[in-house]
Amino acid sequence: MPSDTNTATSYATASTSTAHDELRRLESGLDALQTVPLTExxxxxxxxxxxxxxxxxxxxxxxxxxxxxxxxxPRPDLYPGPLDVAASIAELWGDGRLQQAVTTSLSRGGAGFLIAVAIGTPLGLLLAEWRLLRRALGPLLSGLQVLPSVAWVPAAIIWFGLTDATVYFVVLMGAVPSIANGLVSGIDQVPPQLRRVGTVLGASRSQLATLVILPAALPGYLSGLKQGWAFSWRSLMAAEIIAMGGSIGFGLGSMLQQSRELADLPAVLATILIILAVGILVELVVFAPVERRLLRRRGLNPGVHR
Amino acid sequence: MNTTTDAPVATPATLAAAGTTSAAPAIRIEGLGKRFGAAGPVVLEDINLTIEPGEFVCLLGASGCGKSTLLNIIAGLEHPTTGTVTVTSGSAAVMFQESALFPWLTAGRNVELALKLRGVPRARRRTQALELLDLVNLADAAHKRPHELSGGMRQRVALARSLAQDRKVLLMDEPFAALDAITRDLLHEELERIWRETGRTIVFVTHNVREAARLGQRVLLMTSRPGRIVNEWRIDDTGPRRIESPEVSRLAIEITDQLREEIRRNAV
CATH class of the missing domain: 1.20.5 (Single alpha-helices involved in coiled-coils or other helix-helix interfaces)
Structure with a gap:
């Protein structure tokens, strides 16, 4: 009897191990059939x-x-051609005003944006996790996002005079709500299932936040940052056009306003094109690569063809 | 519990229960009730259930019978209104219908995260994750991200992740419901093999009668409004079964008949 059982057992083990191999091959075959290699x-x-x-x-x-x-x-002073505008750009470059304006505006825009990120991010986190604060402050913040930040310029001039503080204040009022709201909506869109899995896996509150919720909210946060940058740049231009002189440096907005005062339309158009170009360049160089990478890793990139 | 069956593959509960050891049960549920809100409908009523260590129990019922709620209560994700639930080993691993893998992590990192949250030191996470992925035959896919995997592969990664929790009890909430029949059939085999290899206690929620009859050692039938366990079938474990086999079909027919009977009672 014992020997009988033994053979039966060893036979069973052998058969299950081959059955297992067969299952593995079957599974691998199905996996190969069901996954399409990405062609990028x-x-x-x-x-x-x-x-x-x-x-x-x-x-x-x-x-x-x-x-x-x-x-x-047409009249060249009212409808200048592209060559006139190009000549104007060359002239602005030649006397150094162009470089100075781009440097001033870009550094101010960048600094203002970074400050806005530093304020908007914790604010967004607080709003997303603290329900009462969100009910109280949420509508106000959304309202601020709609309010054109140019509206703050007169008040800012009265408060801070013609100083850099005026410019930064206006930039922050434009960018902070976008960044905070972007983070809030990013966190709102985290699938509840991912939070549940985090809890089931035994994550503490802080682990849940850093290992699950924040990474999951990253795409929403990034689009908030993009919008925040757009608002920073716009607000900066508005502030520079209105608030000139004093200790405020010479930025692209100031250059635009100066050209208008001189009725130099080619220079006005040239400046507009430069403002546009800087905006596009920042988007292409800073945000687009980060966004593409982020979305591609999650399989959300429309540029990848299956 | 009114055990009325005398189908060839199913033995009366009392007989099988007599054969179980006196060791502490893996899960013990006593007088459990659940209602959402003070005046809300009663979702679960008077659930009494003992699950032995290493048992494979299928919880079967129509949609809305509260089977997922019961599973969530066992998992500790929801709290019962009345009664008690004891999971002897402390807590349970859970697997859901959606794989719910973290899309920003590769398959390997998803498993590693579970190991990290369990407190496995960094040095050992990588090899352990690979071992777990190999258990579900996905070691080669460790570097792939969830969106590059098929639905069946994602569920297997999710299974590996829930095994990474290293809990004695594994709760599964319709884990294969969204898969095609061929893949599901394979995953049944995979799951059964892993169950036999690891000796885990599995509670498997499903609305698929054949699936329950194919997988379970014990099938519990639940009714809706309020959710109650009305019958149970114990199935002799004579090694792996196939979903097409006559035994499984016979049992499925019997369970379906009673399930329909219970549903008819709700007709106005």
Whole structure:
């Protein structure tokens, strides 16, 4: 009897181990069938695809503009052509005003944005986790997001005079609500299931926040940061246009206003183009790569083809 | 508990219960009731249940019968209104219908996070995670992110993650409900194998009668409004079964008949 049982057992073990191997092969086969390898285009091709269309469109617009000035021959002081604007940019560059304005504005915009991040992030965290505060402050913050921050310029000038404080105040009033709200909506959109899993896995409150909720909220936070930067840049320009002189340095907004006072339309248009270009450049150089990486890692990138 | 069955594969509960050891049960539920809010509907009523260590129990019922609520209460995610729940080993691992993997982490890191939260030192996490992934035949996919995996693979990573918790009790809330039939069939086999290898106590919630008849050593049928356990079937464990087998079919028919009977009672 015992020997009988023994053979039966060893037979059973052998059969289960082959059955196991078979199961593994079956599973691997199914896995291979059900997963489609991601085909991602190379970096060069992706850049080409991203850069070429807007550049071509821009070129077409400039050519059309040039044709218009040549064919219709309008008053050059009211409707300058692209060549006039280009000459104006060269002149601004030549006397150093362009470099000075870009440096001043960009450093102020960057510093203002970083301060706004430092204020908006903890504020957003507080709002997301403290329900009472959110009920009280939430609507106000959303309202502030709608209020054009230019509206603060007169008050800021009265409070702080023509100093950098005025500029920073206006920038912060524009950017902080966006950043805080972005983080709040990012946290709101964290799937409740992920929190539950975190709890089930035994995460403490702080572990849940740092290991689950914050990483999960990152895409929402990033879009809040992007919007925050856009608001910073806009508010900065508005503040620089209105508040000139005093100890406020010479920024792009000041250059715009100065050109208007001189009725130098090519310089005005040149400055507008530069403000636009700086905004696009910051988006392309700073935010786009971070966002692409973040979304691609989560399989949320529309640029990846299955 | 009115055990009325005399199907060939199912033996009366009393007989099987007599054979169990005197060791402490893995889960003991006494007089459990649950209602949401003071005046809300009664979701669960008078649930009494003892689950032995190493048992594979299927909790079966129509949608809305409170089976998931019962599972959440055992998991400690919700609290009972009346009665007590004791999980002898302290706490339980849980697996949900959605894999709920963290999308920003690779499969390997997802498992490692569970190990980290359990307190496994950093040096040992990587190898342990790989071992666990190998247990579900996914060691090669450790570097992949959840969106690169198929639904079945994601559930297997989730299974590896819940095994990483190293709890004696594993609670599963319709873990295969969203999968196609072929994949589900394979995962049944996988789960059964892991259950036999690891000796875990498994409570498996499902609305799929065949699934319950295929997997469970014991199938508990729940009714709705209020949720109660109305019947149970014990199935002789004679090694792995197949979902297509006549025994499973026969049992499934019997359970379905009673399930329908219970549902008919709710007709106005």
């Amino acid at each position: 285009r190379g970096a060069f091709r992706r850049t080409l695809d991203g850069v070429l269309p807007p550049v071509l469109l821009l070129l077409a617009l400039v050519v059309a503009w040039q044709f218009y000035t040549v064919i219709a021959d």
